[in-house]
Amino acid sequence: MESIISAWELAIGLFADGFLSLVCAAAILPALGVLLAYRRLPFTAMAIPATAGAGAAFGYWVWPLLAGFTLDAPPTPPPPLLLVAGGLLILLLGIAFISGREERSGSAEPRAAILFLGATAAAELLLQASPYEEAASSWLRQGRVLSVLPEGRWRVILMTTLVSVLLLRHRRALLLTAVDRDLAVTAGLPERRWRFATLALVSLACLVTVPELGPHIVLALLLVPSILLVPRAVTFPRALLLTSLAGVSSAVCAFLTSVVLDRPVTPCLVLSTIAVSAALRPLAALDRAGAGRLVRPTL
Amino acid sequence: MTAHFEVRDWLIGYTDHPVAGPFDARWESGGLHLIRGENGSGKSTLGRTIAGLLPPCGGRIVSRSPGPTRFVPQDFGAAALASLRTDQVVASGGWEGGRESGGGSEEVRSALDDVGLLEFATTRFGRLSGGQARRALIARSIVASPTFLVLDEPTAGLDRASIDQVAERIEALAADRERLIWVVTHQSDWLRGPLRSITAIADGVVELEPVGSPTT
Numbered sequence A: 001m002e003s004i005i006s007a008w009e010l011a012i013g014l015f016a017d018g019f020l021s022l023v024c025a026a027a028i029l030p031a032l033g034v035l036l037a038y039r040r041l042p043f044t045a046m047a048i049p050a051t052a053g054a055g056a057a058f059g060y061w062v063w064p065l066l067a068g069f070t071l072d073a074p075p076t077p078p079p080p081l082l083l084v085a086g087g088l089l090i091l092l093l094g095i096a097f098i099s100g101r102e103e104r105s106g107s108a109e110p111r112a113a114i115l116f117l118g119a120t121a122a123a124e125l126l127l128q129a130s131p132y133e134e135a136a137s138s139w140l141r142q143g144r145v146l147s148v149l150p151e152g153r154w155r156v157i158l159m160t161t162l163v164s165v166l167l168l169r170h171r172r173a174l175l176l177t178a179v180d181r182d183l184a185v186t187a188g189l190p191e192r193r194w195r196f197a198t199l200a201l202v203s204l205a206c207l208v209t210v211p212e213l214g215p216h217i218v219l220a221l222l223l224v225p226s227i228l229l230v231p232r233a234v235t236f237p238r239a240l241l242l243t244s245l246a247g248v249s250s251a252v253c254a255f256l257t258s259v260v261l262d263r264p265v266t267p268c269l270v271l272s273t274i275a276v277s278a279a280l281r282p283l284a285a286l287d288r289a290g291a292g293r294l295v296r297p298t299l
Numbered sequence B: 001m002t003a004h005f006e007v008r009d010w011l012i013g014y015t016d017h018p019v020a021g022p023f024d025a026r027w028e029s030g031g032l033h034l035i036r037g038e039n040g041s042g043k044s045t046l047g048r049t050i051a052g053l054l055p056p057c058g059g060r061i062v063s064r065s066p067g068p069t070r071f072v073p074q075d076f077g078a079a080a081l082a083s084l085r086t087d088q089v090v091a092s093g094g095w096e097g098g099r100e101s102g103g104g105s106e107e108v109r110s111a112l113d114d115v116g117l118l119e120f121a122t123t124r125f126g127r128l129s130g131g132q133a134r135r136a137l138i139a140r141s142i143v144a145s146p147t148f149l150v151l152d153e154p155t156a157g158l159d160r161a162s163i164d165q166v167a168e169r170i171e172a173l174a175a176d177r178e179r180l181i182w183v184v185t186h187q188s189d190w191l192r193g194p195l196r197s198i199t200a201i202a203d204g205v206v207e208l209e210p211v212g213s214p215t216t
Helices: A004-016 A014-040 A040-065 A080-105 A109-129 A133-142 A150-169 A170-178 A181-186 A191-213 A217-233 A236-260 A266-286 B043-050 B086-092 B104-112 B131-142 B160-174
Strands: B004-014 B015-030 B032-037 B056-063 B069-071 B148-152 B180-183 B195-202 B206-209
Touching: A004 A014, A004 A236, A004 B004, A014 A150, A014 A170, A014 A181, A014 A191, A014 A217, A014 A236, A014 A266, A014 B004, A040 A109, A080 A109, A080 A150, A109 A133, A109 B032, A133 A217, A133 A266, A133 B004, A150 A170, A150 A191, A170 A191, A170 A236, A170 B086, A181 A191, A181 B069, A191 A217, A217 A236, A236 A266, B004 B043, B015 B043, B015 B056, B015 B180, B015 B195, B015 B206, B032 B056, B043 B069, B043 B148, B043 B180, B069 B104, B069 B131, B086 B104, B086 B131, B104 B131, B131 B148, B131 B160, B131 B180, B160 B180, B160 B195, B160 B206
Parallel strands: B032 B180, B032 B195, B069 B148, B148 B180
Antiparallel strands: B004 B015, B004 B056, B195 B206
């Protein structure tokens, strides 16, 4: 036990920036995932981080071409802003690709699935073609939680604060337009505008977190807690709070496991998110009377 | 104060595909307004256009009283609502413009009591029977005290006992002179309460027939 505690203290001291970034992302991404889960948009939830990842990969590929490098002088790492800008560029192209279908058929999901696959494949090829091949491919598969810099941490904290404020301030409009379009419209909420707002919030969160933590961590946090907990959540606050709790608990568990077992954070986080979210499912179904009593409808 | 809704040269339908009209109409509160027609005649389209869920293909609203509108849909099987507790579903009806204007716990309690579902407040919406779910949606629609209320086939798929329960609640709602209520249905033999007008739709023609006088 003592060795675990000392390993934890050492890791926190060494990787505080990465840990804080991970915890912030783990608090906000699952709550955003709730909005996508109520809208029944699982493929969109997969496509946005994958597209942001492809954009960051584009940044890795294009930076050496812009900055120029020789074999004697290896390229400097691409500036973070370029990775975010690359993500934004690819994301806008992706949204243009899926929104045309949405207007015509009412569902963007089939195209979002294609976008996910295309973005994943493009990211792989772009990173292989870049001079950072090994390090960049490792970022794609395992993230880089342990090498987040203080500037990156502040970007994640700033994004988390901004998105949290907007989410809390507009939670009713965001939730109502997600679960019932007709009621939202009669209540004076333009559904299309709020759908755009939802996708904009998710995109912002992904654009900032993907370059720091890697696409797989973002995808897992966005998708897993909401998919496992929303169908059981009896109230909207319960869905938002429990998914965030699942995300943060998973992040702490994954970090601890990673440090103690000396394994990459990303796979630890994916597995711990699944396990923690599944473990919290009974809590989502507790009724207001609480006291551990599960809802047992008489009908 | 009474409520009214007046339209001129209204053409209803979908983009580039008018279904019925043009027609002029003025509906006033003080009883129920029946919209009837055969399947596919466009009666639900008219209900959705009145509720603001569809834009009219032509014509204009001449005047209408201020106040919120609510629409009780024919299909209540919204999967997203199924896991939620019934009181949460009802409370969401009061989120006018994204702000809580009538979904406080007392209003929710009162609305559930009005439709006889108070004991099912903490039951998941997806576990309610068809009649109970329909009444829960009526409770959700009245929690915001709407001036305009459109009920689309409120008894579709219900058994006789459930139809009687729904009819009783609609009759109670019709007693409010400040509320304008449309009931869209292809069968109206179950309907109780004071009838103000019948809007009949057939072969693209809309005819408004006033019936009776306002309730006092």
